[in-house]
Amino acid sequence: MPASRPTQESRPYHHGDLRSTLLAGAERTLREKGTGALSLRELAREAGVSHAAPGRHFKDKQALLNALALVGYDRLGQALEGADDPTLPLEKRLTALARAYLAFSIDNAELLELMYARKHEPDASEQLAAAVDRTVGSLERVIADAQERGEIIAGDPQYLTLVTGATLQGIASFAAGGMLAPEAALDGTEEFVHLLLHGLKPR
Amino acid sequence: MPASRPTQESRPYHHGDLRSTLLAGAERTLREKGTGALSLRELAREAGVSHAAPGRHFKDKQALLNALALVGYDRLGQALEGADDPTLPLEKRLTALARAYLAFSIDNAELLELMYARKHEPDASEQLAAAVDRTVGSLERVIADAQERGEIIAGDPQYLTLVTGATLQGIASFAAGGMLAPEAALDGTEEFVHLLLHGLKPR
């Protein structure tokens, strides 16, 4: 079937997979030029499509950003699950997880910012909330496991997870903000997890 | 001198204090409608001035944001210094500082985001870097003091400060992102500082 090229080298009227193309382009732009430089019209241009076409797939610029955040959560979730090795002893296990998180946050800084942006709340999108849960799950599992084995103090595991995650996110945020060199953040992971487990006070 | 009212109830040609007015308006808008809704033209309108007038005081929208960030650092610095009581024992002292930071970050969420935005780097503005140093100083002082008294493990105080600050910032970020209720963040401060000092492992 020789494809119905009318006469010109015209693309088919329907793009075929605009939604994915837009998301991919958006992520590339995000990485290369930052959130601020993201424009629906520009994306449409790159995709070789009219400026209103994106509107068929995302009612809003914000809708696209939300979808992008979702992609981010999926990818982060995968990275974390892939990095978790339940056979490792607690400290090493946590370190691996932390390193994975920091690595992701360093080379997806803009995307991560989007994921944390407090703008989805109105509708919450539910899908997004689920994605967050899945992501947090990896960490929570480690904490809960360690608690059962008595390797971690008692207390609401959700709360402990929160604090642990917060510390991670804080480091990531500093790295993203330039207060901490990315390599320093990665290299320091081990020491930092040690600190988290043993505290600042001398034993 | 009866003021040269030409005939109308016209404001004086020169506003008198446009720069401050703009900054104040910007902060209000930031708080009420978020960063995205901030427009130079709108600010000009609110100040009763033409749309190009702000350009005389801020070469750029980014320049205004930088100035705003500076204001934020000043205010945060004051809050922290005001909250630090060197006579308190370590844990209470840290808790007070942490609570001050969390309180600030909760009711200046948008402003804080601006302060952390990694967009000043090109010129760094120097003034801004100094402001950051001053802010971090409060925390670093506490850590260093405690170290001298042997209440905190040895190690580069700057590094320990960084980790401590990161944890703080992480909690703040979670509170801002809605993953943690603001009151919960504030109420949990004490417990959280305890965790930071004693670690997750049982003693």
Next chain:
DNA sequence: CAGCATTGTTGGCACCGCCTACATTCGGGG
């Protein structure tokens, strides 16, 4: 294969940031 839902296109609206040319006012040196 007819008709309807989906997906794109064109054009227009209001707004934005930034620029340039021009107007007014202020303040300091002759």
Next chain:
DNA sequence: CCCCGAATGTAGGCGGTGCCAACAATGCTG
């Protein structure tokens, strides 16, 4: 004291944006 340059504000225009409505092509399904 006054005059002229520096600061500050104004008017208008340019290219860009997001969003919307009306219309066109296509795909799918009964």
